[in-house]
Amino acid sequence: MTTSTAPLAFLKGHGTENDFVIVPDPDNAVDLPATAVARLCDRRAGMGGDGVLHVVRSAAHPEARSMADEAEWFMDYRNGDGSIAEMCGNGVRVFARYLQHAGHVEAGDLAVATRGGVKHVHLHKDGAVTVSMGRAALPEGEVTVTIGPKSWPARNVNMGNPHAVAFVDSLDDAGSLLTAPAFGPASAYPTGVNVEFVVDRGPRHVAMRVHERGSGETRSCGTGACAVAVATARRDGADPAVTGEPVTYTVDLPGGTLLITEHPDGAVDMTGPAVIVAAGEFDPAWLTETAFG
Numbered sequence: 001m002t003t004s005t006a007p008l009a010f011l012k013g014h015g016t017e018n019d020f021v022i023v024p025d026p027d028n029a030v031d032l033p034a035t036a037v038a039r040l041c042d043r044r045a046g047m048g049g050d051g052v053l054h055v056v057r058s059a060a061h062p063e064a065r066s067m068a069d070e071a072e073w074f075m076d077y078r079n080g081d082g083s084i085a086e087m088c089g090n091g092v093r094v095f096a097r098y099l100q101h102a103g104h105v106e107a108g109d110l111a112v113a114t115r116g117g118v119k120h121v122h123l124h125k126d127g128a129v130t131v132s133m134g135r136a137a138l139p140e141g142e143v144t145v146t147i148g149p150k151s152w153p154a155r156n157v158n159m160g161n162p163h164a165v166a167f168v169d170s171l172d173d174a175g176s177l178l179t180a181p182a183f184g185p186a187s188a189y190p191t192g193v194n195v196e197f198v199v200d201r202g203p204r205h206v207a208m209r210v211h212e213r214g215s216g217e218t219r220s221c222g223t224g225a226c227a228v229a230v231a232t233a234r235r236d237g238a239d240p241a242v243t244g245e246p247v248t249y250t251v252d253l254p255g256g257t258l259l260i261t262e263h264p265d266g267a268v269d270m271t272g273p274a275v276i277v278a279a280g281e282f283d284p285a286w287l288t289e290t291a292f293g
Contacts, residue, residue: 119134
């Protein structure tokens with residue numbers, strides 16, 4: 001951690017109840033090892049969250065300097081267990097809302113640097129946030145996911161991070177999702193995978209549950225909702241690149257609803273809420289104390 005003894009600021013925010021601890025750090029002066037992130041995200045001994053949004057100016061972070069001319073701010077995203085992730089769709093919306101909350105940006109368009117590339121965001125005046133999530137990749141090859149004795153075929157979708165989308169008869173089929181579902185073949189996801197279980201609710205309307213790699217089951221997953229919409233569209237025989245018409249799916253998650261639109265050029269837009277709910281300070285020494293410190 002930083003050697004400073006001054007209190008560090010944090011905020012809490014969520015997007016469809018996918019919640020995050022936000023650590024503003026424009027100059028990249030705060031070191032956040034995995035143990036510190038896990039402590040911040042601990043729901044009993046910390047602030048609690050599915051992950052950490054480390055807010056850094058792109059020019060100040062070695063992983064983002066090459067994007068600084070296009071995006072002033074870098075979302076250094078960490079999963080709840082402290083592991084590093086390429087992207088987090090709900091996180092980008094909350095990150096953008098924080099930048100507006102802090103007075104760094106106003107409603108309208110902005111760019112956010114992530115490990116999954118630069119994401120373009122629109123802050124609507126009604127409070128919704130739209131993120132252009134880029135194009136989905138659909139790797140070839142059969143994939144399966146398994147919960148206990150049950151296995152399902154899954155669609156391999158990459159939204160800058162890996163997903164396995166399985167269509168099931170009931171969302172209860174996913175069980176507790178306390179542990180990561182098994183998948184195969186192992187070579188399909190060498191760094192692990194986010195697994196989505198999906199049921200139909202109506203025309204171009206689905207519901208899902210998700211086990212997020214490194215976080216467990218979460219109330220919402222933005223990239224997962226995008227992966228689900230694309231996988232469902234292909235299952236339904238809809239491909240905007242072929243028809244020339246965009247396709248929009250309503251995706252219900254335990255924490256709320258997202259609208260996902262895939263355009264003929266392959267770009268996927270995600271629209272949903274993002275809310276800042278609290279702000280405070282913590283002693284940096286707390287992150288390195290023992291359990292009885």
